[in-house]
Amino acid sequence: MLSFIIRRTLYAIPVLLGIVVVVFILIRAIPGDPCTSLLGERATPEACERFNEANGLNDPVIVQLGIYMKNVFTFNLGESIKTSQPVTDLLVERLPTTTELAMSALFIAIVAGVPLGILAARKHNTGVDAATMAFANVGVSMPVFWLGLMLAYLFAIVLKDTPFSLPPSGRLTAGVFSTPYYEVWGWNLQEGTFWASLNEYISNHIIFNSFITAQWSVWWDAVRHLILPAIALATIPLAIIARITRSSLLEVMNKDYIRTARAKGGSETRVVTHHALRNAMLPVITIIGLQLGLLLGGAVLTETVFRLAGIGTALYDAITGRDYAVVQGFTVIVAAIYVIVNLLVDLSYGYLDPRIRVK
């Protein structure tokens, strides 16, 4: 197992390095000169020269790449050109929203998708099966942004005066604030230290923060704001998970050991839960891991629709506003998260299925 972990981890390193290089190249390929985009169209050549010198843009590209690599791996992601805010600060501010959104969506997708798949497999070739699969087919074909807008219309306008009405945009109702746990508990944090940033980052997970500090009205407000975006974002993964669960369970149910388990006289439910599900879950776990990319991509669209200030919207604003440092930093972070999660999925797969480790 240990050698499997080491081998698989080593394998992820060139991919991560490659991603950093690709982002570096892409950023330099974006048309437009950083100097004029920052200092304005009428910047004098002398001013541009000073700017280039100060930002190392006169160095050979390979040296720039080296410096950039060193900065990325020491977590120094530079400053936003627009706001002069360090990219890491922006990350502390924005990432928690996306994390909470993606996690809620994944939670919905798993909690609804797996039982749906099991139900369809148990009722194979019946109306229930057909209906579930029709639902799944529509689900994977759903444009996330459209579903989001339609849900917003339904819950904010059509159901406006009913108990089901839900807010269509934002993270919290205006005027509602989530007090960070370190303030509630009276911690004394030194401004600007890593420890302070870390605590700020953690407390920006509003649902988590208001939960542990028992700010129930804030918690409920945050949850209500997250329901619609999470449902919209969950649709495609939910449908995929339901389909894989169904086909995987159907395949396992034909295996000899299931026949043996039935012959032993166990109830059908017991056969399914004790013998079939365990083995049927392996492909499902892989698929769940792979959904993360979809969730991160979909987050850009969902956050735009629901006006959530997460990394999706931050990245989009940065790309359209040519804020190179932010694009660079965020793309690397997002891709790194993606690669690391895939690595973890592979490792868990090796743990669950001993045969994988050998090759």
Next chain:
Amino acid sequence: MVRRKTLELLESAADAQQLTDSPTSQWRLTLRRFRERKSGMIGLWIVIVLILIAFFAPIIAPFPPNEVLIGKEAGVGPRDKPCVHLFGCDPEKPQHIMGTDGNVRDEFSRIVFGSRVSLTLGFFTVTIALLVGSLIGAIAGYAGGWFDNMMMRIMDVILGFPSLLLAIAIVAVLGPGLQNALIAIAIVSIPAYARVMRSQVLSIKESDYVSASRALGASPLSILVRRVVPNALTPLVVLATLGVATAILEAAGLSFLGLGAQPPTAEWGTMLAQERNNVFTSPQLVFFPGLAIMITVLGFNLMGDGLRDALDPSLNK
């Protein structure tokens, strides 16, 4: 007793003879299996109808897609609600079955013409990705060694990004527009084709008939074209059909973000994006383009799934 047994044997032999007399070709078998699956057929029909709509768009659509109707038609205004005379809409009002958009254009006509953009985009993206991807995969698989290694690591890096994010980044480099969105989506979908083609080449390369061709002096190129490609076609066709669905969905996403087709192009994602701020007052202008995207994507997804099941030899009865 013995005679009856012999007769039975003869009969079954005759049956077998009959079977070999009218051989069921792989293609006919596939076709039969495809037609047996309802969902695949539904998908095929959706796609056929869409292609017809796209082809006959000027006949089906009552107005040109970009015609501003104000001043040309009495009583028409921006974001008029859908009005169908047949369903009891006031005959005094002009008929627009999906209403009009913010620029007083007939929404239905724009939806009809939008099918052209989406289908063309889907087909072109997949064609580019299929050609480039399978070429990379074929050469990598056939050549092996450092070239294979390098190519596959590059593919891994592309797969290392969430695809929509990479597409956004590429469009940022190339500049927004339909054509650049098409290129971006093609690039992010190349690795899938490359991987499938490579694995096919690797498995076919070692087969006896390829060794035989090689012994007969066939060049690597002719082996690739005449032996390997026909065998790899099956999984690639399935992947390509599903790829059209993904491409249309991603292109709509890019257009929604303002990075794909630019106004006034009648493209579903762009139309939806333009009216998104009016969703609470004129939901139909968001509803119809989105529905069109969903039905199109659904059609290709169903067809792709049906093809996959039909082409899977392990399901041979």
